[in-house]
Amino acid sequence: MSTTTFVWKGKTAKGENLSGEYEATDRKEVGEHLRKQRIVITSIKKKPKNIELTFLQKKSVGVKDLSVFTRQFATMVNAGLPLVQCLDVLGRQLEKPYFKSVVQEVMADVEGGTTLAEAMEKHPGVFSDLYVNMIAAGEAGGILDIILSRLAVFLEKADALQRKVKGAMTYPVIVLTVAGGACIFMLMFVIPVFAKMFSDFGGTLPAPTRIVMALSDFLRVYWWALLAGSAAITFTFKRIRANDKGRFITDKLALRIPVLGTVLQKSGVARFTRTLGTLIGSGVGILQGLEITSRTAGNRVIQKAIEDTSQAISQGETIAAPLKASGVFPPMVTQMIGIGEQTGALDEMLSKIADFYDDEVDSAVEALTAAIEPLMIVVMGTMVGGMLVAMYLPMFKMSEIVGG
Numbered sequence: 001m002s003t004t005t006f007v008w009k010g011k012t013a014k015g016e017n018l019s020g021e022y023e024a025t026d027r028k029e030v031g032e033h034l035r036k037q038r039i040v041i042t043s044i045k046k047k048p049k050n051i052e053l054t055f056l057q058k059k060s061v062g063v064k065d066l067s068v069f070t071r072q073f074a075t076m077v078n079a080g081l082p083l084v085q086c087l088d089v090l091g092r093q094l095e096k097p098y099f100k101s102v103v104q105e106v107m108a109d110v111e112g113g114t115t116l117a118e119a120m121e122k123h124p125g126v127f128s129d130l131y132v133n134m135i136a137a138g139e140a141g142g143i144l145d146i147i148l149s150r151l152a153v154f155l156e157k158a159d160a161l162q163r164k165v166k167g168a169m170t171y172p173v174i175v176l177t178v179a180g181g182a183c184i185f186m187l188m189f190v191i192p193v194f195a196k197m198f199s200d201f202g203g204t205l206p207a208p209t210r211i212v213m214a215l216s217d218f219l220r221v222y223w224w225a226l227l228a229g230s231a232a233i234t235f236t237f238k239r240i241r242a243n244d245k246g247r248f249i250t251d252k253l254a255l256r257i258p259v260l261g262t263v264l265q266k267s268g269v270a271r272f273t274r275t276l277g278t279l280i281g282s283g284v285g286i287l288q289g290l291e292i293t294s295r296t297a298g299n300r301v302i303q304k305a306i307e308d309t310s311q312a313i314s315q316g317e318t319i320a321a322p323l324k325a326s327g328v329f330p331p332m333v334t335q336m337i338g339i340g341e342q343t344g345a346l347d348e349m350l351s352k353i354a355d356f357y358d359d360e361v362d363s364a365v366e367a368l369t370a371a372i373e374p375l376m377i378v379v380m381g382t383m384v385g386g387m388l389v390a391m392y393l394p395m396f397k398m399s400e401i402v403g404g
Helices: 027-036 063-078 083-093 097-111 116-121 129-141 144-201 207-242 244-255 260-281 286-295 300-314 320-326 331-343 346-396 398-403
Strands: 004-011 017-024 040-046
Touching: 004 027, 017 027, 017 083, 017 097, 027 040, 063 083, 063 097, 063 144, 083 097, 097 116, 116 129, 129 144, 129 260, 129 286, 144 207, 144 260, 144 346, 207 244, 207 346, 244 260, 244 300, 260 286, 260 300, 260 346, 286 300, 300 320, 320 331, 331 346
Parallel strands: none
Antiparallel strands: 004 017, 004 040
């Protein structure tokens, strides 16, 4: 039986005005739902159908949006509000249509008797394995508000870490794009004007000038080949990254890049320790925690090290020994994890390591920025300045060219 979205308005017993949307087969079903919520109905109408540009709707939820949702959810659960009411309130205030529809579907499932974890599991694009497993642990232990608070902290720190790494990558990309765009503009439109002027005078031009003029001619004639080549390289790289072996090789090479590799390694360690520490502290088993953590590692080399560790633990080994054997994790990390295992405070130790490596990522990003800034200035100056010098060199010999 098809359902229709109804827009309703009503009041609470205290006279507070409320409004919202609800999917049902008819108005009667909406009325029954609202009466169960102890809402005095003032109006129920069918929602007008809008023309939706579905190709413009972003069907994904960012870490920041999810962290805000989780923080508000935790506050409401801690205040003693029922889950359905929490989800209803949160769903109504969300601005992104996709996220709003997901929360409404979760609310409908919970209202129908499904657990919160099972309802969220139906939407893997929004709620990850880590999120769902922690919610399940919170429901089972009767500490859902505490788990939601931990999830909120985890997501906030994950978002901060993500922004740090992206920030480190943004600067060189912008500088190279600007420098490349300036060079292409000069080669396509500026250099030909100089070339025509020099050809009118005749004579032998300096070697740098001839090279730049040849590059200009090549770009103007074979620009399509350069575009095709760029597209082919991008396609090939994506195909390599599409399979496990290719992704492992490229991730391994990325970790070996000077300075940048350090940022990637430290952010990977911070993510691993933060995720595993949060899971273990929430009551998730070590093997299940490692399985979930491996899927959120963000780097295939680190993922393989975690998977090998999980396999070794299932055969009776400790967590520290296989991590050390992988060579991916620094000695300090494995030693602190070993101490955490021995003292029975592994989750606390993992959280301390994560806090430490969050600061290390800050330092590594600063070092990367400090190393990149002068390098980018030199690259940009060489590319743009080199062409300008090449074009002005003949002017110093203009008298000789005229005389010839």
